[in-house]
Amino acid sequence: MSRRTLAPFGRRALEVTGRRELGAYVVLEVADPGGPAPRPGQFFMLAATEGWGGGEDERPFLPRAFSVLRARPGRLEFMLEDVGPGTARLCALSPGDAIWATGPLGLGFAAPEDDRRALLCGGGVGTAPLAIWQDELLAAARPAPALLGFRDAAHAAGAALLANPRVATDDGSVGHQGLVTDLLVAALDEDEHATVYACGPPPMLEAVRALCAERGVPAQLALEAGMACGFGACFGCVVPTRDGGYVRICVDGPVLDAAALAEVPAH
Ligand code: FES
Numbered sequence: 320m321s322r323r324t325l326a327p328f329g330r331r332a333l334e335v336t337g338r339r340e341l342g343a344y345v346v347l348e349v350a351d352p353g354g355p356a357p358r359p360g361q362f363f364m365l366a367a368t369e370g371w372g373g374g375e376d377e378r379p380f381l382p383r384a385f386s387v388l389r390a391r392p393g394r395l396e397f398m399l400e401d402v403g404p405g406t407a408r409l410c411a412l413s414p415g416d417a418i419w420a421t422g423p424l425g426l427g428f429a430a431p432e433d434d435r436r437a438l439l440c441g442g443g444v445g446t447a448p449l450a451i452w453q454d455e456l457l458a459a460a461r462p463a464p465a466l467l468g469f470r471d472a473a474h475a476a477g478a479a480l481l482a483n484p485r486v487a488t489d490d491g492s493v494g495h496q497g498l499v500t501d502l503l504v505a506a507l508d509e510d511e512h513a514t515v516y517a518c519g520p521p522p523m524l525e526a527v528r529a530l531c532a533e534r535g536v537p538a539q540l541a542l543e544a545g546m547a548c549g550f551g552a553c554f555g556c557v558v559p560t561r562d563g564g565y566v567r568i569c570v571d572g573p574v575l576d577a578a579a580l581a582e583v584p585a586h
Contacts, residue, residue, distance in 0.1 A: 322427045322574070324355045326550075330382075330421040332368055335412050336394070342476025344444065345399045345410045346388065349418060354395070357387045359452035360427030360541050360574040364549040365397065367408045368417040382419065383409070384546040386448035386518070386573070388480065395420075398447040398477065424549050425573050428452050428539055431461075431514035435537070439465040439481070440503050440527055442519025443474060448541050448574075449518060450480045457482065466506060468499025468523065500526045511536055515577075518543070525583040538577035544568045558584050 337348030366382035383405045389396040401410045439449040456463035465484040469475040472492040478484045486494030517527040518541035531538040547555040551570040561581045
């Protein structure tokens with residue numbers, strides 16, 4: 320199956336149909352009756368239709384990129400964390416409100432090759448694209464164990480979005496005390512015949528990349544980046560590749576083959 324579903328032209332107004340809090344996160348459900356089904360790993364640019372650009376210093380003013388958490392016919396879910404003016408505004412939305420959405424955008428995950436098992440590894444809000452990917456893998460009767468890392472118990476509530484995850488927290492309040500990459504090392508020690516699918520903050524992704532490179536394990540990394548346009552026009556999201564070129568995360572990613580990168584940029 321193609322890794323890319325093309326977005327309809329332009330942004331569309333979608334109605335918020337649900338909002339639930341999950342520890343430190345908010346899961347927002349929107350109706351997208353005419354929208355195409357996104358591929359796991361693809362993202363949308365979201366903005367509130369009201370109160371956007373009118374705050375202090377006119378922030379927030381650009382739409383924000385969010386991976387799809389889950390998709391069902393005519394419905395989309397996104398996992399949000401209030402970390403700034405844009406996410407605060409989106410987290411404050413209620414059913415009946417509207418958002419501007421452009422998407423699905425970018426390139427999603429590709430299925431494992433060579434009968435490798437999928438091994439999902441997420442950090443924080445990077446859990447989101449792994450949920451829709453796990454849904455698809457499990458529906459195809461492929462095992463998809465998940466390893467998730469969070470800061471503390473409030474954030475670890477997000478682990479409920481995946482089936483049977485192993486959890487690590489920085490403070491040890493839930494699961495293993497330490498980094499999710501500790502769990503990844505243990506899982507690869509058990510069985511290296513895997514393809515690793517990872518999403519999370521840059522230092523975590525860099526650790527996953529280096530670990531997989533050292534062991535010769537293929538990995539697909541869903542990069543997080545500040546995206547101004549989301550569709551290839553502004554070149555604000557470029558990252559250097561191992562061969563000396565550059566790719567745009569929004570159109571050539573956000574899912575990139577780890578082997579293409581010498582390192583994951585710090586931001
Ligand atoms: Fe504009 Fe990628 S966000 S080119």
